[in-house]
Amino acid sequence: MSTDRREIDRIVTAALDEDAPWGDLTSETLIPADATATAALVAREPGVLSGVEVFAAAFRIVDPAIEVERLAADGDRFAAGDVLARVHGPARGILTAERVALNLSQRMSGVATLTARYVAAVTGVAGSRARVVDTRKTTPGLRSLERQAVRDGGGRNHRRSLSDAIMAKDNHLAVLTAGGVDLATALRGARARMPHTAHLEVEIDRLDQLDAVLDGGADTIMLDNFDLDDLREGVRRIGGRAVVEASGGVNLDTIAAIAATGVDVISVGALTHSARALDLGLDIDIALGRASDGTAGGARPEQP
Structure with a gap:
């Protein structure tokens, strides 16, 4: 499931407005208006691709005359040196869109690549059915794209926003208990008021909170920062009455053992808040002559 084109255009347009608010002064003063060029999107390191349509949108929005040939698809794995796309058209537009596209x-490819590593770490864990999911710890303004990147890496999405589900976390519970409100009663009241299509999740950090949450009718129970023994005990006591989510202390060294406890979902904030950008480059491998006369000005070496 890819991000809606309107959402892509909204995000890319905002990025282009930030990068060239009054145009690209360098290209407009240095590059002839009728010059054309061809460029290649090249991987400098191996990874998992995400954001092909976002890459193409940057060029399309700057100049609809620019053509983008997609040579790989979102979710594809690639090696260093692979050419993932080619771009051809007016040189000014290519140079203007380059930085935002990259x-x-x-x-997105960095998020997809990191997600694929987490998914691989739980694949094949005996008896595990755990899904690797993201969190709301995303870059402001880029949540839609980063959520797609998680999917492209083989992961799943948690709720998109605060409007999508009821999720009572530790600070919500602290406010309730400080006011002397019984947790089970509060949760039953929330369920009575929420739409019948909504989902109720509750985060706990101690096993002694579990009975009240079960009595309150939670659909998902998040076991936050539990050790492995307590995760196993939590799964046993819940006994299929709710989805069991593990969170906190999850990294590539610990996720397999967490999956082996029998939890249904493992949420990993690092998928988005700690992913580094993958090294991709846009190499101008041919510079053609003026578009007006259709003659080629000769090839230039690939630019460093």
């Missing part, structure tokens, strides 16, 4: 596709 920034977004590098960011």
